[in-house]
Amino acid sequence: MTLSRLIAAAVTGLALTSGAYAADCKTNVEDAFDLEAADINEIYTCISAKMLEGYTKGDNEVAAVYRDWAPTATRPAVAGPHGNRLLNTFANDIAAEQYLKFEEDGVVMPAGSVLAKESIKINVKKGKAVVGPLFIMTKGEAGAAPDAGDWIYSAVQPNGKPMKIKQSFCHNCHEAFEGQDALGYPLEEVRVSN
Numbered sequence: 001m002t003l004s005r006l007i008a009a010a011v012t013g014l015a016l017t018s019g020a021y022a023a024d025c026k027t028n029v030e031d032a033f034d035l036e037a038a039d040i041n042e043i044y045t046c047i048s049a050k051m052l053e054g055y056t057k058g059d060n061e062v063a064a065v066y067r068d069w070a071p072t073a074t075r076p077a078v079a080g081p082h083g084n085r086l087l088n089t090f091a092n093d094i095a096a097e098q099y100l101k102f103e104e105d106g107v108v109m110p111a112g113s114v115l116a117k118e119s120i121k122i123n124v125k126k127g128k129a130v131v132g133p134l135f136i137m138t139k140g141e142a143g144a145a146p147d148a149g150d151w152i153y154s155a156v157q158p159n160g161k162p163m164k165i166k167q168s169f170c171h172n173c174h175e176a177f178e179g180q181d182a183l184g185y186p187l188e189e190v191r192v193s194n
Helices: 003-017 037-055 061-068 093-099 167-180
Strands: 086-091 114-123 128-131 134-139 151-156
Touching: 037 086, 037 114, 037 128, 061 114, 061 134, 086 093, 093 114, 151 167
Parallel strands: none
Antiparallel strands: 086 114, 114 128, 114 134, 134 151
């Protein structure tokens, strides 16, 4: 495991053991894009356990195990998609080797690849961070979802219930990353290195 992955795992581990349950993860920014790295780390430490608790209230298999997967970033970051939420992605063992290369051309993810993307919404009006959905991308076998590059999109709500989504809604954005097999990556400044 690389130093970056060890650091990311340590940050995630600290957040999981902090005991904070996000009852009041305060922030005073006007826009999520104004958050500094230290602010984001503080929010994640505050809300991390609450996220896992909520996502695992249901029976989603990914929600129960994704935190054991390879982190793809050193911390959450705001990239713009997914409603300007703070996003933090984990890759299962099948996906990790290819995904963590962060290549932009010629990417073909193997069937069985699964990515789980935590999300945190900054409620500017209330001045706090709240748990958003856990977004999941699963690469199926050839022909599994031909209109979506064989990706199957799903999500878990913060209460653990499945979120109703249209496959085309997700894929219409993800197909912009054509050379990357429809993969969006974390911002460069937070990517772990292989």
